[in-house]
Amino acid sequence: MxxxxxxxxxxxxxxxxxxxxxxxxxxxxxxxxxxxSGHFDLPTGTVYPALRxxxxxxxxxxxxSVVSGRRRRTYELTPAGRRALNDQRTLWDEFSGAVSALLRxxxxxxx
Amino acid sequence: xxxxxxxRHPDPVSSYLVAIDAEIPRWLRSRRAALSELADGLDDxxxxxxxxxxxxxxxxxxxxxxxxxxxxxxxxxxxxxSAGHARRTALALxxxxxLIGVVWLNALVPGSPPTMLxxxxxxxxxxxxxxVVTSVLTLxxxxxARLRPAWAPRRPQRLAAFACACSVVGxxxxxxxxxxxxxxxxxxxxxxxxxxxxxxxxxxxxxxxRVARRDLxxxxxxx
Numbered sequence: 001m002x003x004x005x006x007x008x009x010x011x012x013x014x015x016x017x018x019x020x021x022x023x024x025x026x027x028x029x030x031x032x033x034x035x036x037s038g039h040f041d042l043p044t045g046t047v048y049p050a051l052r053x054x055x056x057x058x059x060x061x062x063x064x065s066v067v068s069g070r071r072r073r074t075y076e077l078t079p080a081g082r083r084a085l086n087d088q089r090t091l092w093d094e095f096s097g098a099v100s101a102l103l104r105x106x107x108x109x110x111x
Numbered sequence: 112x113x114x115x116x117x118x119r120h121p122d123p124v125s126s127y128l129v130a131i132d133a134e135i136p137r138w139l140r141s142r143r144a145a146l147s148e149l150a151d152g153l154d155d156x157x158x159x160x161x162x163x164x165x166x167x168x169x170x171x172x173x174x175x176x177x178x179x180x181x182x183x184x185x186x187x188x189x190x191x192x193s194a195g196h197a198r199r200t201a202l203a204l205x206x207x208x209x210l211i212g213v214v215w216l217n218a219l220v221p222g223s224p225p226t227m228l229x230x231x232x233x234x235x236x237x238x239x240x241x242x243v244v245t246s247v248l249t250l251x252x253x254x255x256a257r258l259r260p261a262w263a264p265r266r267p268q269r270l271a272a273f274a275c276a277c278s279v280v281g282x283x284x285x286x287x288x289x290x291x292x293x294x295x296x297x298x299x300x301x302x303x304x305x306x307x308x309x310x311x312x313x314x315x316x317x318x319x320x321r322v323a324r325r326d327l328x329x330x331x332x333x334x
Contacts (some may be wrong), residue, residue, distance in 0.1 A: 024151075025148060025151070025152050026151070026152045026155035026156070029152070041177075043177055043178050043179040044149065044152040044153055044156055044174070044177065044178040044179075045131075045149065045178040045179035045183070045184035045187070046179060046184075046187070047152070048145065048148055048149045048152060048188075049145075049184065049187035049188050049190070049191050050187070052145065052188075052191040052192075053187075053190070053191045053194075056191060056194050056195060056253065057255060057256035057259070058254070058255035058256060058257075059256055070151070072151065073148050073151075080255060080256070080257065084256065084257075
C-alpha cells in the first residue's frame, strides 16, 4: 500500500507503533510492515520527517541509544502522545464502524 | 553533505543524500542530523535487501528507490526543521527583548520606569507590541499539538521573520534616537551603559535583519 493511501492516518500508525516501547526509525517501519502483514511498507523518506514532526508537536520524544552496536536515535511516546493515540483510536472506531455499516447496508440492499 | 556521510554509503545512497541536502535551506542547522538519521535508515534497508540475496549495488538502488523522491523528502524535512527554527527565533526575541530594554532604560533614563522610554520614543511601544504578539503566535503554532490553532501555517518562518522585522524597526528607532540625542545634547549621555546597550542592540540587529530579509523577501518554495 502506498504512503499516499495512508494520508491522515500516518500519525496514528506511527504513534501506535511506539506504544509498546521506544524504537528507532527503521524499527518503526518494520513494526508497521510486520504488524500489517506487509500492507503498510512505508518509505524510509516518509517516516523520518514524520517522526520529527511528531516530536515537534510534543507527541513523541527522542533520545540516543546504542542498538546492535550502533548509536541510534530512538523515539518514544510522551503522555500527550498516548492521549493522542487514544483519541485517534476512538475516531477510527467511529469512522470505520460508520463506513462498515453503510457498506453492509448497501450490500444487503443489492441482494 | 559532510564527507564522512558521503563516503560511508554506496554510491546511489550518497547521491540521493546529496540531492536531498541540496534542496534543504543551508541555514537549517539540524539538517545534517536529520540526514544522518535518514542515512542510518537506508543502511538498515540495504542490510535487509542484502539478507534477501541482492548485491550491494542492487540493495542500495532498491533502498533509495523505496525511500521516495529527493524533492519530496527534502520538502518534508524543510517543513519540520523550519518550524523548529522559527520557534527558536521567537524564543530568542522574547528573551533578548526585555534584557535589551532594561539595558537601554539604564543607559538613557536610569532609575525611571519603562514607560519613560516608551514616552520618549513614541513609535517604540506599538513596534514592541507587534514583535511580542507575533513571537507568541510563532510559539503557539510551533508548540504542542493540542495548543496549535487550526490556521497554523505549515511553514511558520514568515511569522518569526515578521517578529524579527519589528525588532529591527524597534532597535533602529532606539539607536536613531540615541544618535540624535548624542549629537544635539552630548553631555546627557551616560558612558559605559550606553556602549553596552549599543553593542547588544547592534549584535541583535545583525541577526534579526538577516532572518527578516531572508524569510520575508524570498517567496516560500512550497507554501
